[in-house]
Amino acid sequence: MPSATEQKTGTANISYTIRPPIPPEVSFTTLTNNATVSGTKAISANATDDKSVNRVEFYIDGVKKHTDYGAPYTWSWDTTSYSEGTHTVKVVAYDGDGKSSYQQYSVNVNNLGSSSPGISEGEGEDAAPNEGRLIIYVVVGVVIVIVVVLVSIFKISRGKPEEARG
Numbered sequence: 253m254p255s256a257t258e259q260k261t262g263t264a265n266i267s268y269t270i271r272p273p274i275p276p277e278v279s280f281t282t283l284t285n286n287a288t289v290s291g292t293k294a295i296s297a298n299a300t301d302d303k304s305v306n307r308v309e310f311y312i313d314g315v316k317k318h319t320d321y322g323a324p325y326t327w328s329w330d331t332t333s334y335s336e337g338t339h340t341v342k343v344v345a346y347d348g349d350g351k352s353s354y355q356q357y358s359v360n361v362n363n364l365g366s367s368s369p370g371i372s373e374g375e376g377e378d379a380a381p382n383e384g385r386l387i388i389y390v391v392v393g394v395v396i397v398i399v400v401v402l403v404s405i406f407k408i409s410r411g412k413p414e415e416a417r418g
């Protein structure tokens with residue numbers, strides 16, 4: 253049976269390798285671990301894959317807040333709606349095979365401390381009095397000019413009768 257022999261030979265020569273899907277890699281690009289954040293913080297991630305990255309998801313304290321389907325993978329996190337103190341920020345990248353990987357950092361939300369909000373309030377308090385002072389200076393200046401002019405006119409008008417008398 254020559255055909256059966258051929259089939260056996262053929263089968264023996266076939267070889268191939270099954271490779272498991274390779275998960276993507278993801279990392280924060282603008283955030284550092286244990287960073288202090290305030291206001292609106294831009295969270296950016298770099299994601300790569302052997303085939304293609306499907307999406308990157310952004311999590312705060314384990315709650316998904318945003319999904320970005322195209323690079324650059326970014327999300328603006330409004331930290332003012334979160335309590336002061338430690339929170340976790342996580343980015344998860346998925347590839348087309350459903351494989352995923354993540355990176356997670358701890359950050360310190362500080363919107364009430366001695367950071368930028370306090371400084372901006374101080375600038376605001378300084379700005380208004382400066383405007384008020386400027387107005388006062390202008391008014392005082394105008395009043396002084398008017399008084400000087402009136403005094404001059406008064407002296408002239410007093411001087412004339414004296415000259416007329418003398």
Ligand SMILES: [Ca+2]
Nearest residue numbers: 274301302347
């Ligand atoms: Ca992959």
